[in-house]
Amino acid sequence: MAASLDGFIARKDGSVDWLETSDRYAGGSTLDPKEVEAFLETIDCYVMGSRTYETALAFEAKGFGWAYGNKPTVVLTRRELTKVRDTVEFYSGDLAALFNGRLRSTFGSIWVVGGGAVVSECLRLGLADEVRYSIIPILIGEGIPFFGRLADDVALHLVDVKPYDTGVVELCYQVPK
Amino acid sequence: MAASLDGFIARKDGSVDWLETSDRYAGGSTLDPKEVEAFLETIDCYVMGSRTYETALAFEAKGFGWAYGNKPTVVLTRRELTKVRDTVEFYSGDLAALFNGRLRSTFGSIWVVGGGAVVSECLRLGLADEVRYSIIPILIGEGIPFFGRLADDVALHLVDVKPYDTGVVELCYQVPK
Numbered sequence: 001m002a003a004s005l006d007g008f009i010a011r012k013d014g015s016v017d018w019l020e021t022s023d024r025y026a027g028g029s030t031l032d033p034k035e036v037e038a039f040l041e042t043i044d045c046y047v048m049g050s051r052t053y054e055t056a057l058a059f060e061a062k063g064f065g066w067a068y069g070n071k072p073t074v075v076l077t078r079r080e081l082t083k084v085r086d087t088v089e090f091y092s093g094d095l096a097a098l099f100n101g102r103l104r105s106t107f108g109s110i111w112v113v114g115g116g117a118v119v120s121e122c123l124r125l126g127l128a129d130e131v132r133y134s135i136i137p138i139l140i141g142e143g144i145p146f147f148g149r150l151a152d153d154v155a156l157h158l159v160d161v162k163p164y165d166t167g168v169v170e171l172c173y174q175v176p177k
Numbered sequence: 178m179a180a181s182l183d184g185f186i187a188r189k190d191g192s193v194d195w196l197e198t199s200d201r202y203a204g205g206s207t208l209d210p211k212e213v214e215a216f217l218e219t220i221d222c223y224v225m226g227s228r229t230y231e232t233a234l235a236f237e238a239k240g241f242g243w244a245y246g247n248k249p250t251v252v253l254t255r256r257e258l259t260k261v262r263d264t265v266e267f268y269s270g271d272l273a274a275l276f277n278g279r280l281r282s283t284f285g286s287i288w289v290v291g292g293g294a295v296v297s298e299c300l301r302l303g304l305a306d307e308v309r310y311s312i313i314p315i316l317i318g319e320g321i322p323f324f325g326r327l328a329d330d331v332a333l334h335l336v337d338v339k340p341y342d343t344g345v346v347e348l349c350y351q352v353p354k
Contacts, residue, residue, distance in 0.1 A: 005310070005333065005350070006324035007184040018330050025332035025353075123316065133182070137335050137350060139300065141327030147183035150318030153195050155202035156182065158314050158344035167335035169348060173182070173314060176202075 001115055001146055002031060002134040002168070008143030009115045014055055022138045030136055030166040043071060044107035047098075050077035051144070052114030057084070072107070074098065076118060099127045120148035128175045131156060137167035178292055178323055179208060179311040179345070185320030186292045191232055199315045207313055207343040220248060221284035224275075227254035228321075229291030234261070249284070251275065253295060276304045297325035305352045308333060314344035 002019075003009045010016050022030045046068050048056075053075045060066045070087055078092045091098060099122075103110050112122050122128045133146065156173035163169045180186050187193050199207045223245050225233075230252045237243045247264055255269045268275060276299075280287050289299050299305045310323065333350035340346045 005308075005348075006322070021330055022332055120318070131182075135348070137333040139324055139327055139331040139333065141297070141325070141330070145183070147316055148318070150316055153198055153318070154316040155198055156314040156316065156344070158340065158346065161338060161340040161346055163335065163338040167333070167350075169335065169338055169346075171182075171312070171346060173344075 001113065001119075001132070002136055003115070003146040004138050004140045004143070005135055006139045006141065007145050007147065008140055009146050010051075010055065011140065011143045014051055014144070016055070018138055018140050019136070022136050025138075026166040028166060030164075030168050031134070032164060032166070035164075040067075040069070042109055043111045044109045045103055046071055046073040046111050046113050047103070047118070048073065048075055048113040049116070049118045050075055050079055050081055052118075053077070053081065053088075057082075068113075074103070095121055096125050096127065099125075115146035116144055116148045119146065120150055123154050123175065124151055126175075126177065130159070131173045131175060132170065133173075134168050134170045137169075178290065178296075178309070179313055180292070180323040181313055181315050181317045181320070183316045183318065184322050184324065185317055186323050187228075187232070188317065188320045191228055191321070193232070195315055195317050196313070199313050202315070203343040205343060207341075207345050208311070209341060209343070212341075217244075217246070219286055220288045221286045222280055223248055223250040223288050223290050224280070224295070225250065225252055225290040226293070226295045227252055227256055227258060229295075230254070230258065230265075234259075245290075251280070272298055273302050273304065276302075292323035293321055293325045296323065297327055300331050300352065301328055303352075303354065307336075308350045308352060309347065310350075311345050311347045314346075 001009055056067050073088045074091050075081065075088060077090055081090060112118055154175065157176060159174050160172040161169065178186055233244050250265045251268050252258065252265060254267055258267060289295055331352065334353060336351050337349040338346065
């Protein structure tokens, strides 16, 4: 996931207008669309919270297309949400059961998109193998944090650091079992 | 400043015990003392909030020594704090006046130590030239954030990225004027 240097994936109202500020400042797209596409190619299944889902729908409505292609996408929600495509499934049950009982046996590479509670819950339950985190060179002061609360500290193992010309830095960590 | 991957410089009570967890996990000091020393050599004057000052005093009391040597140190506080050395000055006045009226004309390299309100205030007032931020490979869930609230977004220019063997990643950004 991409976040501001101060750790936010969106403003409090869910907007990501600051990505445009950052693009303008960089004189181009801070997130290289080709790199993003290449990364998404490696993903077999998406898991996300309802806010991320709604943000993706809003992007699509603006003409940017549906970001997750034809890949199976599980949206974690207890709310009644509009289902606009067959690849999307709404799920409100146990997270560990979803991963260990169903997804892991079917999909090699599962990406938990978004942040906050969903990411923390995956870390807390030991469901995450890897944390990929791209830092966009901007401070926005407040918003929806990528990382949420944890019951215990999680020490990570740095695997890779990739700085881009646009000023984005991609960090990749392994989560020890 | 060094912070956890989720952006905290200390737990809510000011403790930094998680640095030891991170050291243990890395099998050594995550922050290379020689590198830290070499960096501190380049600093002419320190500015910090009262909590950072008290943390430094607590470290000294534990036998780790006073981190800021004989360099002039301005502690921003409205509280009555104990002054235990001549190099420390307490200041409760205007921050811009302190930097532009006094410090900048005397010192080449001023380091704002700590985080939260002091760093945000410096960014808000356009007093910061550079943001240096070391990411320690651990998540602690909650604590005192390095970055605080801002009135406006601050787009940054990535200058340098340095990964260390211990898993720490040092980021350096220029703050545009």
